[in-house]
Amino acid sequence: MVKRVYNFSPGPAMLPLPALEEAQRDLLALPGVGMSILEISHRSATFKGIIEAAEENLRRLLNIPDDFEVLFMQGGARLQFGMIPMNFLRGKDRPASYVVTGSWSKLACQEAQLVGQVHVAWDGKATNYDRVPSDDQLDIKPQSAYVYICSNETIGGVRFPREPETGGIPLVCDASSELLSRPVDMSRYGILYACAQKNLGPAGVTVVIIRKDFVEACPDDLPSMLSYKKFAAEKSLLNTPPVFAVYMVKLVTDWLIREFGDLKRVADYNEEKANLIYDVIDRCGGFYQVHAAPGSRSTMNIAFRLPTQELEKEFLKQAEARNLYNLQGHRSVGGCRASIYNAMPREGVVALRDFMLEFFEENRHRLA
Amino acid sequence: MVKRVYNFSPGPAMLPLPALEEAQRDLLALPGVGMSILEISHRSATFKGIIEAAEENLRRLLNIPDDFEVLFMQGGARLQFGMIPMNFLRGKDRPASYVVTGSWSKLACQEAQLVGQVHVAWDGKATNYDRVPSDDQLDIKPQSAYVYICSNETIGGVRFPREPETGGIPLVCDASSELLSRPVDMSRYGILYACAQKNLGPAGVTVVIIRKDFVEACPDDLPSMLSYKKFAAEKSLLNTPPVFAVYMVKLVTDWLIREFGDLKRVADYNEEKANLIYDVIDRCGGFYQVHAAPGSRSTMNIAFRLPTQELEKEFLKQAEARNLYNLQGHRSVGGCRASIYNAMPREGVVALRDFMLEFFEENRHRLA
Numbered sequence: 001m002v003k004r005v006y007n008f009s010p011g012p013a014m015l016p017l018p019a020l021e022e023a024q025r026d027l028l029a030l031p032g033v034g035m036s037i038l039e040i041s042h043r044s045a046t047f048k049g050i051i052e053a054a055e056e057n058l059r060r061l062l063n064i065p066d067d068f069e070v071l072f073m074q075g076g077a078r079l080q081f082g083m084i085p086m087n088f089l090r091g092k093d094r095p096a097s098y099v100v101t102g103s104w105s106k107l108a109c110q111e112a113q114l115v116g117q118v119h120v121a122w123d124g125k126a127t128n129y130d131r132v133p134s135d136d137q138l139d140i141k142p143q144s145a146y147v148y149i150c151s152n153e154t155i156g157g158v159r160f161p162r163e164p165e166t167g168g169i170p171l172v173c174d175a176s177s178e179l180l181s182r183p184v185d186m187s188r189y190g191i192l193y194a195c196a197q198k199n200l201g202p203a204g205v206t207v208v209i210i211r212k213d214f215v216e217a218c219p220d221d222l223p224s225m226l227s228y229k230k231f232a233a234e235k236s237l238l239n240t241p242p243v244f245a246v247y248m249v250k251l252v253t254d255w256l257i258r259e260f261g262d263l264k265r266v267a268d269y270n271e272e273k274a275n276l277i278y279d280v281i282d283r284c285g286g287f288y289q290v291h292a293a294p295g296s297r298s299t300m301n302i303a304f305r306l307p308t309q310e311l312e313k314e315f316l317k318q319a320e321a322r323n324l325y326n327l328q329g330h331r332s333v334g335g336c337r338a339s340i341y342n343a344m345p346r347e348g349v350v351a352l353r354d355f356m357l358e359f360f361e362e363n364r365h366r367l368a
Numbered sequence: 369m370v371k372r373v374y375n376f377s378p379g380p381a382m383l384p385l386p387a388l389e390e391a392q393r394d395l396l397a398l399p400g401v402g403m404s405i406l407e408i409s410h411r412s413a414t415f416k417g418i419i420e421a422a423e424e425n426l427r428r429l430l431n432i433p434d435d436f437e438v439l440f441m442q443g444g445a446r447l448q449f450g451m452i453p454m455n456f457l458r459g460k461d462r463p464a465s466y467v468v469t470g471s472w473s474k475l476a477c478q479e480a481q482l483v484g485q486v487h488v489a490w491d492g493k494a495t496n497y498d499r500v501p502s503d504d505q506l507d508i509k510p511q512s513a514y515v516y517i518c519s520n521e522t523i524g525g526v527r528f529p530r531e532p533e534t535g536g537i538p539l540v541c542d543a544s545s546e547l548l549s550r551p552v553d554m555s556r557y558g559i560l561y562a563c564a565q566k567n568l569g570p571a572g573v574t575v576v577i578i579r580k581d582f583v584e585a586c587p588d589d590l591p592s593m594l595s596y597k598k599f600a601a602e603k604s605l606l607n608t609p610p611v612f613a614v615y616m617v618k619l620v621t622d623w624l625i626r627e628f629g630d631l632k633r634v635a636d637y638n639e640e641k642a643n644l645i646y647d648v649i650d651r652c653g654g655f656y657q658v659h660a661a662p663g664s665r666s667t668m669n670i671a672f673r674l675p676t677q678e679l680e681k682e683f684l685k686q687a688e689a690r691n692l693y694n695l696q697g698h699r700s701v702g703g704c705r706a707s708i709y710n711a712m713p714r715e716g717v718v719a720l721r722d723f724m725l726e727f728f729e730e731n732r733h734r735l736a
Contacts, residue, residue, distance in 0.1 A: 244612065
């Protein structure tokens, strides 16, 4: 029996064990194929079946209508930060409106500013990015090509409880740390994208769900890998895709469908897991301080602080002794963070909850 | 015992069995880590050790001097087609000289033409891309930022026997289908790059070896994932790299060093394997027709035709019955092709050679 720990990393993150086991079983040769998934041609019937099944799973789970393409790209969310403005803002006399709710939307905004006109519709700096804006706080330019959001900020653990109102302008959304964790209303999006290494699979593939009128609006003078139009025309096979990562997306979404059926159930499961932690935090009278304001709390990433850095250090050390790993906050902000994606089992969250309670009891006297 | 076939695919291609076995053994949890390679943080000490070892292996095998960066990027060779001119030609009053020896250098040339000034230094169209130019056939513009070549054209099976003379102008080279198959003279290159899925590992990572003065010459106004400068500044960890693919590059290069020691030995092994096939072809009096002209023959990809398409179909079918797979030519040219990268064992090549001889004996009467 292989020893595995509870891994609270923000990503790459835990994957469902059945998906890992299937990948391991077949790693030398896919059944009936005689070649490893790491060796098969991306033009083979076998891989065609895999990538189509991965797309079909995503369409089913997210209720993706036919007027959207589902693309498997490379380069992570970060390449999208550049590609989106290159395709929809460069050389155009209209801006996009960016909503800045934390590190990732800020970076996306900065990269877009290199390429085209950017209007900041809201910036959460005043309260240290602890919340998302209400609809009436948004200053959206009516002629915007799109309204950009990061639906769940991984570092701050801040998320939009639902899609913001944009006056009919399509959302372009980085959902890297929460895609597949709850239902979405696809009719609100021009582009909805996520890198895989949180809820979808291993690092190395980015799922980009893009409305066909966005695809058609792309210019013709971009290099092919940077053009949604040229990429979509080849159904993600413009060049060799990251075959193994796509295969893992298939296995992970297979598991999700088998285990939960639909995203409503996944969301309920995630709410319940997250509330185990938020409840403890709220019950410990300020010993643990959540970064996110009520109403903006993420179910995927819970960023919190302890009374002192010394206690935080001790907390992380003792956690590892309990098999609870990677609870440190992002290097840019410090503190602690528990990332509890779909594949983090409830037992892992319960173990963390119990540890947090005990650690509080043992150290509450140091709060004063 | 898992049944595995001889896979002559041009890429993704066969990987060394010991590398696959190690990846399989540890797929649920890396030894002493308790997490899968698919789940570990790219900022962890474990992964830092892996990516540094992969780089160290590449530096050792290719004799890469200190004035080069070794980058692990995404997007395949195709993203490089666009990135190279975006970084070194866009908005500049000087061209690059492109040598067109087949499909891949032609595509790179076309993508560069979207971005900046391109001069075609040679084009092999007149003889259907069956050879590389001699040095005196090259028409290189003296002020060129670089001279672009594809050192081994995977589709035609045509390669440069050595680096062409460029009058001191640095080469930018797509070595996707031959990197690590023979020694190179790094002093000739500004950039030497290869996607992994032939000799380096699985699809999903691109190794870019780039001279530091090229890195420094990059403009500041490109989105970060498209800037060699911004990417190199973060040592390939600007964002989450394709962790598993980098890990496989480490395992594959570990194997190469263990098994061969250096690239001179690898090259000897590959020459010998390729000659097993070329010799049969030459002995069969025109029954098999090699696409590549003498002097330009690849040791990695052998593209050939049979007297009729009907015979080719039969050849491919009978080959599979012998466990010899993926011998069809590229969909753009048809015919047959045997890709015999480092990880194709000599026994696989011998099996193909024997089959080719038998097929010739049985069907030679149909040659007339």
